[in-house]
Amino acid sequence: MEKGLDTMRITISGKNIEVTAGLRQAVEDKLSKLERYFTPETDILVTLSVEKERQKIEVTIPVKGNIIRSEQVSNDMYVSIDLVEEVIERQLKKYKNKIIDQKQSSGNFQQEFIEKEIEDDEDIKIIRTKRFGMKPMYPEDACIQMELLGHNFFVFQNAETEEVNVVYKRKGNTYGLIEPEF
Numbered sequence: 001m002e003k004g005l006d007t008m009r010i011t012i013s014g015k016n017i018e019v020t021a022g023l024r025q026a027v028e029d030k031l032s033k034l035e036r037y038f039t040p041e042t043d044i045l046v047t048l049s050v051e052k053e054r055q056k057i058e059v060t061i062p063v064k065g066n067i068i069r070s071e072q073v074s075n076d077m078y079v080s081i082d083l084v085e086e087v088i089e090r091q092l093k094k095y096k097n098k099i100i101d102q103k104q105s106s107g108n109f110q111q112e113f114i115e116k117e118i119e120d121d122e123d124i125k126i127i128r129t130k131r132f133g134m135k136p137m138y139p140e141d142a143c144i145q146m147e148l149l150g151h152n153f154f155v156f157q158n159a160e161t162e163e164v165n166v167v168y169k170r171k172g173n174t175y176g177l178i179e180p181e182f
Contacts, residue, residue, distance in 0.1 A: 008035060008042045015049035017077070023048060026078055030085040031059070037092050038063075048077060057084050068092070134164070142167045143175050 012019050012027055027046055034044070038061070045060045055077040061068040068091060072083040136159035137145070146154035146167055153168040158179070166178040 008032075008038055008040060008044050010044045010046060012046045012048065015047060017048050017050045019048060023077060023081075026081050027057070030081050033085055034061075034088060034092075037089075050077075055080050057081055059084050059088060061088070136162065139165065139167055139175075139177050 008031070010028055010031055012024055017023075027048075031044055031046070043062060045062075047058045049056045049058070053075050054073050055075060056071060056073045057077065057080045058071040059069065068088060070084050070087045070091065072080040072087065074080045074083065134155070134157040136157045138159050139156075142154050142156040142165070145156070146152075146169070153166055155164065155166050157163070158165045161179070163180055165180075168176045168178070170176050
């Protein structure tokens with residue numbers, strides 16, 4: 001289940017899927033690209049799962065003070081594996097200064113990655129704040145409102161639950177609803 005001692009420790013498990021030698025090799029090949037960021041004693045936990053047509057890979061990398069996590073879903077596990085590595089790499093570059101707190105030891109990260117200059121344009125900048133009154137409405141009405149405004153999402157107060165919800169456009173002229181879970 002685990003890769004050699006001189007590289008990061010990759011543990012792969014499967015839910016509703018047999019982790020074949022080909023899948024294991026694909027995961028290890030892709031995730032070995034992350035070795036330039038992490039020290040050899042870093043653990044990478046990988047879960048492959050299949051639910052109907054959804055081929056999902058979840059990757060969790062516990063590092064000191066943080067957890068780096070990505071999950072990707074597609075209808076092809078190999079596509080999901082490709083995507084997950086790219087997303088983690090983007091996260092590492094984008095949130096580097098947040099992930100590596102200068103006050104704590106750099107733990108699981110390669111010295112080269114820590115010392116590399118951070119580009120300013122990768123910082124998150126909120127450039128606009130919008131405030132608006134929310135009147136209670138049903139999710140279907142929120143979808144109509146979203147369409148009328150020409151937006152891809154719409155925030156509203158759900159008339160049934162009185163909670164703030166979000167409706168959003170999906171592929172194939174369908175809609176999604178995001179509800180809080182407490």
